[in-house]
Amino acid sequence: MENLTVDFMWMQLLVNSLALGSFYALIALGFALIFGVTRTFNLAHGELILLGGYISYFLFKGAGIHILWTLPPSMLALLGAALVLHAILRRVREPYELNTLVVTFGLALVLQNAMLVIFTADYRLIGHGRQFFLESLDAYVSDTQITVFLTSLLATLSVHFLMRRTFLGKALRATIQDREAARLAGIHVDHMTLIAFGTGGALIGLAGPLYAQTTYLHPFGGSEPTLLAIIVSIFAGVGRTRGLLLGGWLLGTIESATVFFLGSSWREMVSAMILIGLLLLRPEGLWSERSKPGREA
């Protein structure tokens, strides 16, 4: 009898981790694409996801549109927002990586306060959907978890095939690996940058509504998804789309376990420590071709 409950608990933990992890991969997808191609360090990533979430929330609650039909407007709006971001960041000077980090840090503050004015400080949630018991998995599963899991899988695999199987993907990957060499090979790097921002924005717009189904929206809640996106992207390494799923699942498992064993209040600290650990131990993840201190050629 006791053994049974233990088994049940582990299955539930596994299902939750998988769902959470897929959610993280989805959150990271837009960040990873933009960072990989353009070296832009977008600290306003989480705020953009929130923006998508709010758009979906108000379309859903206000206009009564089905949740799935809120995806296209959100994606379109965020695509536009990403292009605006691109227009701003184009003017940033060297050192580009650090300066985009600081500029988007400022943009995050602007967006937070703008959202506070427009959407007020109320916590909002689209709703968890139905929850039911799946005999085959021996665990409770919700509508939202299934939607998130499928969307994430679909989006990640689409990006993966875009990168691996199409001509555009080849050009994007070449740009990721070496901007200068790509330019010399006749690839229009500025177009690639634009495409990366556009696609990344659309992916952020896809993540937003699902975020609003999973987590409460609050104008100041953006820094957490930003950190999660960075963690998953560093873990995966630049240009490795499938790695995002793996990284998401691993992080989801660690976080689920943290919540389970320590309580939800320690989760943010664990993510922060994972991020610091990854920055120290996996410098080649995000910064493969960067010079490392004390190691000049």
Place this chain on the structure above:
Amino acid sequence: MAAEEAHIVLSMENVGVMFDSQPVLKGIDLAVEEQTIVSIIGPNGAGKTTLFNVICGHVRPSVGRVFYRGREITRKQPHEICHAGISRTFQIPRPFPEMTALENVQMGIWFGKEAHADRGSEAPPTAADLLEIAGLTHKGQTRAKELTLSEQRRLEVARALGTRPRLLLLDEIAAGLSPSAIRQAVELVRNLREHGLTLLIIDHFLNLTARVSDRLIALDNGEIIVEGKPSEVLNSPSVIASYLGERSPEPRMAETEGV
């Protein structure tokens, strides 16, 4: 230490360096005598600059030991090695870009070797003196990033001299310079030895190294393949095979490119 080793300034014992599990230097043994000019030659990627980085503490060797005047300096930090009396220039010049030429040299004087008891009562050089040696007197107030490549190289030499080194490491001093600038460089190098310095030079420009060096060390694939008198090394079959054979046009290119 035996008396015959007393005039050895720098020695390395079995030094090896690995980058990402790739060996960059393997089993390097060398000894540099006081007041000599030793040149290190070898094709790109042979490990010449890494050797300098190991000596100056910018890269920690995976194995082996480095000695300066009988004292081990293997795990010392760059500034400690500088204070001991070793200074260097870089392959791509690295002056402090926002500082003026004069300020750059002054930095060397301020932060270099502090006590120089072994020099007796000789007054330390001033920044103006050093700029004059480097032929940059008229550029003293120019910001370093606005100088030409050749001027930046000479500025780096002046800054390095400001630290009052006994051993000076020059990385690619002649690359990208015009023939007349190279003649100036040769003069400068000879002058420095007259003043009691020991020099270790990396250069692709074989005419320069052959003219001024007392000894040549040929590196290839991270190993010393030949060392000895310039004429011996340059005529050695393995050097010709690994370096001159496939890269003979390079010394000529060094003459034509640049300023």
Place this chain on the structure above:
Amino acid sequence: MLWPLFVPGGDLYCRVLGWSFFFAALALAWNILALTGSISIGHTAFFGLGAYTSALMSHYTHLSPFICVILGGASGMVYGALWHFVFKPLRGARFALATLASVEIPRVIVDNWEGLTFGSLGLVGIEAFPGVQPGGMDLSPGESLKSQYYLLLFMMASYLLIHHRAVRSRWGWAMRAVREDETAAGSIGVPVHRIRFCAVTFSAALTGICGAVYSHLMGLIEPSLVFSLHLSAMPLVLSIFGGRYQIAGPVLGSLILYPLDQLFFHAWFPSAHAALYGLVIVLTLIHFPSGIGTWLQKKLT
């Protein structure tokens, strides 16, 4: 600077100007690290640690607030030393990111260790600074705005003095060398690690003191207030806007932006006035990355 003595009734201006001195001090403290080229977006960690250490010491031991403030600075310093050793290999964007993440650790601990810190409810009734009588004047920063004004003015002046020493001394040149080219600095004998260590611990200690002073002046603190993105952003924005390579740059930034925020933006957009700082940093980095002072100088000549 001494006008509150003669202008009675200017309470609002007295308060705003006083706090702009406070944020100038915060920006000067931040800038001491920035002088070595490291941009931090996590200085609120030191601020919060300083505020909590000082407030809790005062709460549990009833030591004089002045002593507690010093201890608050020490706690910031310890965390700064930890930054130095843990983040040693990180530079640029990676360092900045690590500083951002490092805020979460003390914040979550303070949030959860309710037995010691009262958790997310925060700490109220923190002892105010006692009155002092320097040169016959009667100052009690806990009670009068004027005294608070002088305390903050004194604080900014001492920070400015330290900052001046940090820029103009031999140490200042060493920091500049590290900022411009770390490898070259090492090769000419600048003790790079020692310089970086001193810069980060000094900057952290001074920021911790700011947090501690804040807690005693406000009388209440809570984790979300003293460990906030806003407090990490403030010194960065003020410093970069004012000009971070100039001695008085951070002060200039604070004296312009904070009154602008409090006297105008706050009146126009009461709930979103903090957006001003975000907007300013974006415009600054794009249009005049070396700061408004240098930019104006260039425009005028």
